[in-house]
Amino acid sequence: MTQFETHEYDILVIGAGGAGLRAAIEASAAGVSVGLVCKSLLGKAHTVMAEGGIAASLATVDDRDNWKVHFSDTMRGGQYLNNWRMAELHAKEAPDRVRELEAWGALFDRTKDGRTLQRNFGGHKYPRLAHVGDRTGLEMIRTLQDHGITQGIEVHMECTVLELMKDGQRVCGAFAYERERGRFCVFGAKAIVLATGGIGRAYKITSNSWEYSGDGHSLAYHAGADLIDMEFVQFHPTGMVWPPSVRGILVTEGVRGEGGVLRNNQGRRFMFDDIPELYRKQTADNEEEGWRYTQGDRDARRPPELLTRDHVARCIVREIKEGRGSPHGGVFLDIAWIKERLPGAAEHIKRKLPSMYHQFKQLADIDITEEPMEVGPTTHYVMGGIRVNGDTQMSTVAGLFAAGECASGIHGANRLGGNSLSDLLVFGKRAGEHAAEFAREHGSANVDAGRVDDAAKKALAPFERGSGQETEGPYKIQEELQEMMQELVGIVRRETEMAQAVDRISQLRGRAGRVGVGGNREYNPGWHTALDLENLLTVSEAIARAGLERRESRGAHYREDHPAKESNLSAVNVVVRKGDDQAMQIKQEAIPDMPDELSAIVKKMG
């Protein structure tokens, strides 16, 4: 018989980033009992790393902004594949969620007259990102934790969920292990909110931390939920490229928002060379106008460095491929140049971008107030994830909700910077509210003891196999998968390569079945890596198969063999689902038509 601890809650929230915390706060405020589980320590979630800001049409800096412009920017950025209902709710509710955060104690940077300061970011028509220097996520997590902890939410830190339990068609609990002691826990719950973040660790070069192995995506998929849009992985244009040990670490878009420019090794601002038709009217056609925009000139249009991330990343790849890159395989990002325009520029840069200043000084010995940075694309965010109802955030499995990066729909084919933090608050709140409602309307369900035994046996199998010669090492498989995904399912994709990736994933899955580990269950990173493999392999397969299915280029999904957009795919989601035969099924499904009032907004905003 498996030994395990048991915990019972009305709602179990898995993940303590912005989405999980906001969901837990809302559910707890509704009067139900809430347990919150996270893989690392509270406060270490991905959200804490967020730099540039949170997007909301507060209109404190430019009074022309409103929810309609934000909605239209989000839809255009997502190439109209977004769940329009989610984009609408997000644009309408984000300002209230930010004001609420302020009421709970968050201190955003201020305008001279004491209002919330907002900065420019790619794809946003007006300055829209409320921020705290370039450490916005820290302020957000601190505020949510302070607020949540006083509400009596029970937190289980360093506790990793391995499997969701079902009673018939609905979820009823989760099976997990504690990182420190290796002990098993079973959580019984009337409803579950998944808020486990992204999948960046499926790739070699990434801005994501070790935790982002696609656990929530994989848990939901194996529990029978639909995933959508998995082909859309965001490669942020600016990650560090040098030295090798820091490759992939994010360089915030805030640098470009504050006037930073991209140049190739000939000193040319190459972003002016390719401005997409969809954005031509909104984009500056000369350097002077671009500079004026970053300094708040309401009549100027945004510089091409602030086009959407998918486009900027591809332009950088083009420069590197055609031999115009920087010495270490990137391009130059220069904020130091603003001293030609701004008195006291060095101090200004340090004040506006303190983390970037320290990051480059300490990790690369570069003073960004004096020299350009070298940057290149890095795997950053996944638009694809668990399919949810736009209003309630419930997945296609009863009682299973999802919010934040592991959920999908709002961002369509490409997320605009700043729209994730607001997504976490808007839909975290909604998930918590509706999960509480579900828990109140449905009684308890039973966790099957046999299922728990099976899950425990599966989790302990790597120890059974030991670390003998016939076994495989977990790190080796993880590394091979990351290199393969980078190579074959990266920024520029082709049919043959993605098909090869699917084969390689199947081989790696076979090898993962022979993974063995030594040692004991107390804090054993080799064992933890072995347990993450199932999730990494599942999300990688979903990305590659969905990428094969979408035979066109749109948003973050660029196919060299199908470089144009195809009209028959312009309103279609690629749905990933586990078949009765346990194999991954891929299906195209039409996105419902937008109501007339939303279409009219999109048309009007151009």
Ligand SMILES: Cc1cc2nc3c(=O)[nH]c(=O)nc-3n(C[C@H](O)[C@H](O)[C@H](O)COP(=O)(O)OP(=O)(O)OC[C@H]3O[C@@H](n4cnc5c(N)ncnc54)[C@H](O)[C@@H]3O)c2cc1C
């Ligand atoms: C460097 C960086 C800068 C960014 N800057 C911005 C920005 O300025 N603006 C913006 O809008 N977005 C930004 N983003 C994106 C944004 O930060 C993330 O998309 C967002 O924070 C994700 O939040 P989340 O709540 O969905 O998940 P996360 O904050 O990623 O939290 C996930 C939680 O789930 C837990 N978890 C995962 N798996 C399990 C499991 N199996 N069992 C138990 N717990 C589990 C983790 O421990 C963690 O607590 C940035 C991202 C990065 C990497």
